[in-house]
Amino acid sequence: MPELVSYDPATGAQLWSAAFGDVGAEVARARAAFPEWVAMAAAKRIELCRRFTNQVKVREQAFAELIARETGKPLWEARTEVESVIAKVDISVKAFAERTGQRKMDSALGGSMALRHKPHGVMAVLGPYNFPAHLPNGHIIPALIAGNTIVFKPSEKTPAVGAMLIECLHSAGVPEGVVRLLIGGPDEGKALVEHEDIDGVLFTGSASTGIAINRRLASRPDKILALEMGGNNPLVVWDTPCIQDAATLIIQSAFTSAGQRCTAASRLIIKDSVYDAVISETKKMADRLIVAEPFADPQPFMGPVIDNQAADGLTDSFLYLLSNGGKVIKHLVRPIDDRPFLSPAIIDVTAMKERPDVELFGPLLQVVRVSDFDEAIAEANNTRFGLSASLIGGSPQHYRQFWANIRAGIVNWNKPTNGASSNAPFGGVGLSGNHRPSAYYAADYCAYPVVSSEIEQPRASIGIGLTQA
Numbered sequence: 001m002p003e004l005v006s007y008d009p010a011t012g013a014q015l016w017s018a019a020f021g022d023v024g025a026e027v028a029r030a031r032a033a034f035p036e037w038v039a040m041a042a043a044k045r046i047e048l049c050r051r052f053t054n055q056v057k058v059r060e061q062a063f064a065e066l067i068a069r070e071t072g073k074p075l076w077e078a079r080t081e082v083e084s085v086i087a088k089v090d091i092s093v094k095a096f097a098e099r100t101g102q103r104k105m106d107s108a109l110g111g112s113m114a115l116r117h118k119p120h121g122v123m124a125v126l127g128p129y130n131f132p133a134h135l136p137n138g139h140i141i142p143a144l145i146a147g148n149t150i151v152f153k154p155s156e157k158t159p160a161v162g163a164m165l166i167e168c169l170h171s172a173g174v175p176e177g178v179v180r181l182l183i184g185g186p187d188e189g190k191a192l193v194e195h196e197d198i199d200g201v202l203f204t205g206s207a208s209t210g211i212a213i214n215r216r217l218a219s220r221p222d223k224i225l226a227l228e229m230g231g232n233n234p235l236v237v238w239d240t241p242c243i244q245d246a247a248t249l250i251i252q253s254a255f256t257s258a259g260q261r262c263t264a265a266s267r268l269i270i271k272d273s274v275y276d277a278v279i280s281e282t283k284k285m286a287d288r289l290i291v292a293e294p295f296a297d298p299q300p301f302m303g304p305v306i307d308n309q310a311a312d313g314l315t316d317s318f319l320y321l322l323s324n325g326g327k328v329i330k331h332l333v334r335p336i337d338d339r340p341f342l343s344p345a346i347i348d349v350t351a352m353k354e355r356p357d358v359e360l361f362g363p364l365l366q367v368v369r370v371s372d373f374d375e376a377i378a379e380a381n382n383t384r385f386g387l388s389a390s391l392i393g394g395s396p397q398h399y400r401q402f403w404a405n406i407r408a409g410i411v412n413w414n415k416p417t418n419g420a421s422s423n424a425p426f427g428g429v430g431l432s433g434n435h436r437p438s439a440y441y442a443a444d445y446c447a448y449p450v451v452s453s454e455i456e457q458p459r460a461s462i463g464i465g466l467t468q469a
Contacts, residue, residue: 004018006158010072026181031122052172063168072293088138102115107453124195124202138438140169142442149177194216231359237271238394238398255344257418266364271370344365350368385432386407
């Protein structure tokens with residue numbers, strides 16, 4: 001049987017391997033486990049999820065080290081991901097009660113009216129490689145609390161982290177049939193999405209894959225579909241005396257996680273009058289960023305991107321921008337030929353007639369100069385995506401105008417484009433999602449409302465339209 005192999009991007013060494021899974025068998029096991037799981041009291045399901053957090057805490061260091069090795073992200077950042085996994089349960093319990101709680105309603109016909117929520121059934125969860133524990137966990141935990149069973153296919157680039165996540169759930173006492181791990185690549189993912197016995201698909205990943213899933217399920221409105229598909233996010237810089245702080249926010253937005261965040265700033269839109277000062281300070285700071293393997297001392301700001309294929313694609317994108325009117329501010333450098341380490345890069349694309357509207361997903365920041373605020377907003381909205389946008393500087397009036405007119409699901413002021421809170425909804429518009437935000441609002445797509453009119457004894461009469469008895 002063929003095996004899926006995972007590699008350490010920083011060293012190229014083989015990290016993990018396992019046999020490809022059987023889609024039909026995994027879905028069947030999740031389906032068989034559903035009746036008992038959905039009949040279990042919600043309090044019991046919640047208790048098992050709380051035990052899961054204890055299992056993660058026991059493995060906290062090992063979990064963080066595995067994330068760092070398999071993704072290439074620095075150890076400090078991997079630790080924050082594990083912390084997010086742990087925090088997700090309490091957040092999801094609160095959201096479940098608030099978003100899908102039971103309540104009684106007035107009934108004009110006597111008796112009572114009740115609102116309750118039911119789970120969908122067997123849910124397919126497809127995870128990304130950039131946050132291989134936190135993001136799929138953000139689907140899995142709310143879905144489990146609601147009473148769904150899960151077939152989880154991690155990214156083929158980070159399957160080891162996915163395996164540890166499921167191991168923690170099983171060790172906590174979540175029945176093995178309730179959460180199934182499907183090891184595989186794109187073919188297994190496609191088969192899972194199209195499987196007749198799947199009741200919903202919860203996906204985080206690229207727009208191209210999300211669009212393909214949406215097309216495959218276009219004739220199946222009975223299947224719930226939640227898509228989180230990334231962005232081409234704008235960061236607008238306007239008048240501010242805080243030049244160093246502005247540069248810091250730019251660096252955090254563009255280069256955290258080596259730019260491999262769906263909320264990373266891809267486009268810096270900056271007012272002419274502050275351009276020189278802000279760009280100079282940003283370049284100085286970018287030049288100081290440490291790019292190294294995850295366990296280096298001192299700890300790096302950035303590790304490598306996920307693999308050589310991604311590094312090659314980003315290099316090609318940089319050369320395309322350069323050859324089509326881009327002006328280099330800071331070169332994209334690949335210090336080790338056969339490893340996917342990249343320096344943070346900055347390129348002014350103001351002179352480009354047609355700027356590609358794509359998610360580059362790496363440490364490559366494009367800069368556009370503008371002269372007035374309306375032009376800045378128009379340029380920020382010049383994208384099919386709409387996930388995250390930030391304004392740095394400006395007045396409260398500027399921010400009100402920005403907030404009202406920008407097309408994005410996350411809109412910040414004097415904050416980075418990334419670092420969204422799990423205590424709030426997370427999602428975007430356009431090619432960034434299908435209006436089913438995740439994080440705190442994940443409860444909404446993990447269960448559906450059921451309204452009931454109820455009375456203990458049948459009582460009925462017809463007062464009009466009958467012949468005499």
